[in-house]
Amino acid sequence: MLWHLFHFTRGAQWLTPQRKHNAMTSANRPSQPIKFHRFALSGHCHRVELLLSLLDLPVETIEVNLASGAHKTPGFLALNPFGQLPVIQDGDLTLADSNAILIYLATQYGAEQWLPRSAVEAAQQQRWFSVAAGPLTAGPAAARRGKVFNGPVDMTNAQKQSHALFAVMDAHLRSQNWLVGTTVTLADLANYAYTAHAPEGGVSLADYPHIRAWLARIEALPRFVPMFASPVH
Numbered sequence: 173m174l175w176h177l178f179h180f181t182r183g184a185q186w187l188t189p190q191r192k193h194n195a196m197t198s199a200n201r202p203s204q205p206i207k208f209h210r211f212a213l214s215g216h217c218h219r220v221e222l223l224l225s226l227l228d229l230p231v232e233t234i235e236v237n238l239a240s241g242a243h244k245t246p247g248f249l250a251l252n253p254f255g256q257l258p259v260i261q262d263g264d265l266t267l268a269d270s271n272a273i274l275i276y277l278a279t280q281y282g283a284e285q286w287l288p289r290s291a292v293e294a295a296q297q298q299r300w301f302s303v304a305a306g307p308l309t310a311g312p313a314a315a316r317r318g319k320v321f322n323g324p325v326d327m328t329n330a331q332k333q334s335h336a337l338f339a340v341m342d343a344h345l346r347s348q349n350w351l352v353g354t355t356v357t358l359a360d361l362a363n364y365a366y367t368a369h370a371p372e373g374g375v376s377l378a379d380y381p382h383i384r385a386w387l388a389r390i391e392a393l394p395r396f397v398p399m400f401a402s403p404v405h
């Protein structure tokens with residue numbers, strides 16, 4: 173509790189009064205906890221965990237062990253035929269895909285302030301979702317999968333793609349605090365975990381001061397929760 177209060181006061185400077193209010197209370201609450209199927213070391217899952225926490229929504233977390241193939245069992249494939257995490261179940265709704273889940277939660281639970289309003293900013297947010305599903309996954313997430321999970325990854329290529337992406341992101345964040353517009357949006361949450369944990373894949377963030385400052389701004393948000401850190405070597 174004290175930890176949350178500390179983060180609330182540290183991060184509140186980035187929020188408008190309405191956002192400060194909504195960061196602590198949701199206009200609309202689910203009648204029962206949202207079931208959240210996840211793997212704790214997955215950055216795709218972390219972005220959902222982060223928004224669930226920022227919105228202070230009730231959650232029942234269901235751990236799915238990727239290592240044992242639990243995501244390819246008939247029971248799990250009935251939830252997501254693509255056999256991937258994360259998945260949420262909210263009442264009668266079953267929904268997969270991390271970025272789709274972010275949009276759903278923000279829209280459904282009265283947290284539109286996380287969504288850009290203008291056509292241009294909505295499009296820019298979508299562009300950063302595409303970055304999260306594209307180069308962020310092919311670069312930093314793949315390099316981390318190779319190092320942390322010994323996955324079959326072309327490390328040279330993944331690390332090279334990571335630095336190409338981070339050079340663009342760092343230049344973008346030189347002149348603005350957030351990826352889209354002037355306040356934090358879902359675009360920032362979608363790109364957070366695999367960027368923050370890139371060093372676990374042998375991709376240093378030392379040359380990207382604007383990215384590091386942006387990560388710190390996200391970590392200062394009220395009710396921020398980190399992803400479990402893996403060793404860097």
Ligand SMILES: N[C@@H](CCC(=O)N[C@@H](CS)C(=O)NCC(=O)O)C(=O)O
Pocket residue numbers: 211214215216217238243255256257258268269270271305
């Ligand atoms: N587009 C999906 C990708 C999710 C994804 O790649 N999840 C990984 C965990 S980080 C997974 O379930 N991998 C298992 C597999 O693809 O077999 C999303 O954004 O949710």
